[in-house]
Amino acid sequence: MLTTKNSNQLYNRSLNHLVGGVNSPVRAFKSVGGNPLFISHAKGANIYDVDGNEYIDYVLSYGPMIIGHVHPHVQEKVVKTLEKGYSFGATAELEIELAEKVCGAFDGMDKVRFVNSGTEAVMSAIRLARAYTKKNKIVKFAGCYHGHHDALLVAAGSGLATLSMPGSGGVTEGSVQNTLIANYNDISSVEQLIADHDDIAAIFLEPIAGNMGVVIPTDEFIQGLNRIGKEHGVLIVVDEVMTGFRSMFGGAQKLLGLKADITCLGKVVGGGFPVGAYGAREEIMNCVAPLGDMYQAGTLSGNPVAMAGGLATLEVLEKESPYDFFNTYAQNMQEGMLSLANEKGIPLQVNRFGSMINPFFTGQEVKNYEDAKGCDTNKFADFFWKFLEGGLYIPPSQFEAWFLNTQLNDTHLNRTLEAFGKAI
Numbered sequence: 001m002l003t004t005k006n007s008n009q010l011y012n013r014s015l016n017h018l019v020g021g022v023n024s025p026v027r028a029f030k031s032v033g034g035n036p037l038f039i040s041h042a043k044g045a046n047i048y049d050v051d052g053n054e055y056i057d058y059v060l061s062y063g064p065m066i067i068g069h070v071h072p073h074v075q076e077k078v079v080k081t082l083e084k085g086y087s088f089g090a091t092a093e094l095e096i097e098l099a100e101k102v103c104g105a106f107d108g109m110d111k112v113r114f115v116n117s118g119t120e121a122v123m124s125a126i127r128l129a130r131a132y133t134k135k136n137k138i139v140k141f142a143g144c145y146h147g148h149h150d151a152l153l154v155a156a157g158s159g160l161a162t163l164s165m166p167g168s169g170g171v172t173e174g175s176v177q178n179t180l181i182a183n184y185n186d187i188s189s190v191e192q193l194i195a196d197h198d199d200i201a202a203i204f205l206e207p208i209a210g211n212m213g214v215v216i217p218t219d220e221f222i223q224g225l226n227r228i229g230k231e232h233g234v235l236i237v238v239d240e241v242m243t244g245f246r247s248m249f250g251g252a253q254k255l256l257g258l259k260a261d262i263t264c265l266g267k268v269v270g271g272g273f274p275v276g277a278y279g280a281r282e283e284i285m286n287c288v289a290p291l292g293d294m295y296q297a298g299t300l301s302g303n304p305v306a307m308a309g310g311l312a313t314l315e316v317l318e319k320e321s322p323y324d325f326f327n328t329y330a331q332n333m334q335e336g337m338l339s340l341a342n343e344k345g346i347p348l349q350v351n352r353f354g355s356m357i358n359p360f361f362t363g364q365e366v367k368n369y370e371d372a373k374g375c376d377t378n379k380f381a382d383f384f385w386k387f388l389e390g391g392l393y394i395p396p397s398q399f400e401a402w403f404l405n406t407q408l409n410d411t412h413l414n415r416t417l418e419a420f421g422k423a424i
């Protein structure tokens with residue numbers, strides 16, 4: 001049995017002044033039952049709770065910690081930067097360096113604007129798409145999550161899927177009246193919207209969906225979006241907040257052959273510090289103030305400490321290029337899980353792309369939100385607690401991706417499959 005005495009004590013205390021004991025809903029463990037764990041520290045591929053339990057960390061702060069926790073290169077760069085001041089409200093060289101690195105990694109990204117979160121990046125991209133095209137409507141896909149900005153909080157995955165919430169209270173009809181919903185991997189649903197509406201500014205998508213669990217786009221879907229973007233003058237906004245720098249140095253868009261007009265980033269680009277970004281070709285980005293009339297600003301945007309964390313993380317990724325390693329590890333994990341589940345006759349699908357992987361408790365292929373919602377979430381909840389007992393920290397939801405980091409090795413893989421075998 002897992003010892004959780006100290007976590008439980010902190011949980012009870014947290015409930016007094018933190019809503020549900022957390023600062024982000026999925027952390028509450030609501031859909032798996034039981035109290036959340038409280039973390040004391042993390043190092044490399046491992047994370048430790050306040051009762052001294054050690055886990056292999058497949059949550060990785062929901063994505064950012066791709067080179068593991070407390071990496072010496074990041075630590076050094078961040079501490080050195082910290083000693084020179086925390087925030088200036090003026091541009092510092094680190095912002096230019098990170099911009100150069102990010103723009104260099106994406107085709108057609110001439111300029112970038114740094115913000116403080118993925119939500120802010122996508123929220124700004126909506127405004128930019130509208131300012132550039134002078135059109136109002138936006139298309140999103142059911143099950144994709146783009147942050148908690150009002151206009152995209154409909155049919156969203158992530159915590160809303162986990163908590164079975166169709167949308168959010170407090171979002172006015174006005175805020176979502178220009179949001180149209182299409183089905184992932186169903187290009188005809190996009191074509192229908194294009195035929196019915198002449199005021200569409202942009203189509204927003206996760207290039208690999210990670211917020212309904214991991215769902216891979218078909219080539220037909222990707223090529224269809226490229227075609228629609230070109231033929232109808234609709235911008236393709238690729239939300240790479242989760243996928244950016246995860247499957248190659250740059251975005252999943254390149255591997256998929258998806259042509260982005262605007263790209264949104266977050267998570268890895270800040271290496272565990274609050275950074276988001278949106279970037280595009282010059283003509284589009286020049287609409288943003290101070291060059292253009294689309295206003296967007298931030299007191300802490302481009303914060304030097306956060307820039308240092310992001311830059312150091314990207315430096316390590318560029319140097320080590322761990323992407324073949326991720327593919328091999330994920331493939332071994334997928335094959336191992338499928339064969340163990342098969343032996344027990346338990347229906348399982350495992351979707352993966354680069355360093356993102358996700359077991360779904362279902363016998364059907366998972367290609368969209370409906371398929372994902374058809375999974376056995378009770379079985380997942382049972383499995384979740386057994387996994388924790390086996391020393392593996394995974395997201396407390398069937399609908400969140402598991403992430404790999406560069407500090408994993410064969411020992412971690414063997415421990416993972418051993419725990420998986422015991423759990424099922």
Ligand code: PMP
Pocket residue numbers: 062117118119120122145146147148158206210211239240241242266267276
């Ligand atoms: N877009 C995607 C694809 C995401 O996965 C997330 C967060 N999980 C966001 C946007 C929002 O980012 P943040 O939580 O940093 O606001």
